[in-house]
Amino acid sequence: MNRVLITGGAGFIGSNLADNLLSEGHQVTVFDSLARKGAERNVEWLRVRHGDALRMVHGDVRDYDSLAEAARGAEIIYHFASQVAVTTSVTDPRTDFEVNALGSFNALEVARKLTTNPIFVFTSTNKVYGAMEDVVVIEKETRYEYRDFPQGIDESRPLDFHSPYGCSKGAADQYIRDYARIYGLRTVVFRMSCIYGPRQFGVEDQGWLAHFIISVVLGRPITIYGNGKQVRDVLYIDDLVRAFRLAPEHIDVTAGQVYNIGGGADNVLSVWVEFKESLAPLLGCRVEAADYGDWRPGDQPIYVSDTSKAARDFDWRPHVGMEDGIARLCRWIETNKELIQQEVL
8 A cells, every 4th residue: 555645635636536545545645725615525525434544734835844744755646736727827826826836846846855756646737738829720610629630639739838827837747747857756747638526616717517517506697708619628537536546557657757638539528508508408407608708818719638648658548428427527516515505605
């Protein structure tokens, strides 16, 4: 069994990974500032399921000393702690930089100085590729499509940071790659597309699938930014957790590598025009937007991950199809309606 540190481990992704690892008897330390909505609820959920097997440390990745103390003895570090919203990065770029860039640098330095030679897994973002303005995009009736990339965007795509969020995550992405080259740290970078599933307390500026479902279930108005034809590949959380587990198991191949991780070309939909049509039968009601707003800074009209490198290097492919995954998330939200209502006010 491994000793594992998960920064941001009380968030949506971190809590699902922590649950998976604890269920198999690994020693897990969750390090989290508990700033995100739902984080304390996720810790409570982990406590109910795993009791004292969970080690919870309330801390901030901007504080090097507390992070170093929490990481003692760690053999795998999953660095998820992050400011996650493009919109927030535009209004408060300093906090975005300090959490995403400085916080990631702190985590790297902690890992570099550990005698355990830990594996370091980082969640980056497709936003490091920027607006991809040179890529030909075709507008169809309900969605945008790539003209020349039927399987999506692979890791050879040049970086072009756009928005403070793209810059801060991109800086961390490149630092983590370079710590593998310069210091031999066994790092793996996941440039992720849209992840969804249970324990996701989605809000307007982050976690759009959950946010839209929550809004419909709670009867709240929905604002669409842009025309709603923006396309994303979507990945169910269980498949992402499986990727997190597989990459360290194949570290002889994955060390120092970057992977585009998402639902891929088989799990693609437009964020509103098509998504609302899939929601109506699942929720048993008509689904409409209350308002439309301007496009958000750096919003790509389409992003789809080419995940063939992950398939080649550690035999990973999505198992949960989009229709099944969205239905599962709808059931979780409807079952936990009162809890969610308390957290997303």
